[in-house]
Amino acid sequence: MRDSAQTGDEAWRSYFGFEEPYENQADAVERAIEAGKSRGFLAMEGPCGTGKTMAALTAAATLVKDTDLYDRLLVVTPVKQQLDQFVDDLRTLNAGLEDPLSGIALVGKRDLCPYGREGLFPDDASTHERCEDLREATARLVEDDGRSSSAAVAETAIQNEVEDEDQWWDPRKAQDLAAAARPDAVEQATLGEDSLETAGVASPYRPSQPTAPESMAESDDPPLYCPFEADWYARDKGSPVDFTVGEHTVATIDEYLPAAVERGTCPHRVMGVLLDEADVVVGNYNHLFDPGSRPLLSSVLDDRTFVVVDEAHRLEGRVRDLLSDRVGRQTLTQARNDCNLLVQRAQQSSDHKAQVREILSAREVPLEAVDHARKFYEDVRRWLDDRIESHLDAEHEGWRADPSVLPEHDREIPLRDPDTVEQDELTEWAEQQGYDGQLWRSLAKIGAAVEDAIDQLGLNRQPVCAAVGVVAGQWWERDHSTFLREIALEHSPADGRHVDADYQAVYTPGLLCYNCMPARALEEVFDELGGGVLMSATLEPLDVFTRVSGLEALGEQSGDDEPGRPVRSATYDLPFPPANRASYLVDARPFTARNRGDPEAMKPLGEHWNPTRDEYAQALRALARSPGNVMLAMPNYREARWAGAYLEDAVEKSVVVDEASSNEETDRRKRRFFRGEGKVLVTSTRGTLTEGVDYDGAKLSTCAVVGVPLVNIGSPRIRAVQRAYGDAFGEDNAFEYALTVPAVRRARQAIGRVIRGVDEVGVRAFVGRRYTPNARHSVYPYLPEGEREEFTTMTPEFLAGQLDRFWSTHGG
16 A cells, blocks of 8 residues: 655645544545545455544545535444544544534434433333333424414514424423423422432433323323423424534533433434534444434435445444344234234224224224234234244254253244245245235234324323334335245243243244345445445455445446446555564364364363364463463354363463353453453454454453354355355355355454554464465455465464564563
């Protein structure tokens, strides 16, 4: 790469947040600007030390401030630590500007709702559901029904110096509703109540959820409402909080949440108002790629937005999960009960039936359709139980008498052969039962009508049938080439809770429509936007990344002779001194299940080990004896247990063995590893400690990845993904794109934990023959060219001597 650090006084330098750019950082800025000006995209690999965050922000600031192409920057990242880094770097950039960029960092509604934060909602309702109910109730209460004072409305319009012809709410009524929730607005029943407090500040409202004043309620049973929401209407959907609450005009939850609470307005609405006005919006992947979360950004998703996708090596997997839909057995039961509640209501009397029919007719849904949907959901639930039980009968004899014999891990039951394209078993069964496409497609409409009727009738229920109906319609409509239908069994022991079927003592079941090909959806998302940068420390091979991320398709000329969007790429090498690091490829026979055998059938100290385990034990011992903290990433947690048991006797250091566990337990294990003298951490390469964790300074001196961390290639989902990739990218590329490349990126992420700064010293090692240049099925070509040149190949018996020599010259 060319070094642009000395190329003169480019315009972007006035926005750059530091005195001088790093090596390669100036080049990255210029390439991002070029991509933006051409309405294209840049795929960029830059390891730690490249300064990707500031480079992207600088390029975007230049495009927003100095061109007429863009109004804003949208940043999405799946890592909280990286989101914080973008906020910090944006504040640094703004500190040097007379006209700073206004910025907002997004969070979820659950983190912002004052009532939800303080546990004031019922346990049987999620914060999101409860919040939506309160919003709807509040909207009905503040609706301008013509009885409000025309003078008051006119006065409000004059005060706002704006005339909103679509304004359907009465600001004065909203103001009165908010005031009714203040502690001094009620009499003896609530005297002495304190104000609702959250985020370290007090709101103007009492802590109990208020009910509508009798004068505003339409019935003898006044509904609950949200005074924070009412205040937002009272302000004509404006915000009393602006960007100045944040340091250098960048507002985060730490600033706009308490500011909104103190002023008595909805923090989530405040965030939305600021979002519409911001120059820079920082959020997570869900905000851009999750269909359920995207509406929050609807006002800024257009060709005036420049996007930065951080940690883009995770894009494929994360979006695949976001676009996959799961409906649990319990949710099917709830959807059935939603419909059943309405049917039973209609059966109570002729008047009730007429009432139900009238409400449903407004949405053009007959009562008979609701009853048909009820029967469908019940039949599907029975079919699900039968299908799971027949599968377990075939696989695990005697499980009905003793469910504890069932495997303690998640299970998949594919409903078609993952290697072919054919109709799934559930759809085929449904057709045989007379449940055709017309019903499947109508379930969303029926569900919405049922939920509306439940609400209008004042029935005490949190319905789910509308959402279930949407998923059911997609189950029917989606193709079988890029979506795999299956039953997903989540290992979740009942621990005393009531279960309807024996298998539920061990598993929580659900129907899953799994997205095998996210590239098409990604292409559509990126095509909405003006341009952008997709970046990570591990994107190579970039030609593969641009294909699986949808960028290549975006760059192709469309059928109507429209030119494609320019797609560029850049790779930068690790900028820190090469002399400070040793990089090894350890040529040991492949650490495959066939070669290594069953670790539990072998003595801990190797009395009956086969030659493969002998080789790896030698390499692991040499690496573990390196000074300081050492991380050894094994193919899975089972092999991590084997390595840990061996090393506890083989080295004179404390050994920390990681395992699949809660986030809290993982954090405790990590803190133990960092604390005190050097230790050995043995984990799985596919675990949570090998990626996204900052091992800066002396936290890690050596990292080795054992074997190529391929996912379970026998999994139905993985087989279906491989087949879908074969259709899209060619059979010769299917295994490489779907499995090999993601595995190598994962391995590179792990060893990238070692060298995080210019003065840091460390060892990186890939252990296994497949990493060497000329091996069968070698993954060596998937390493960037500059990285390949750093690695020295050797057999395990020479590793200890090489490590001793390296550490003897680096103070080890």
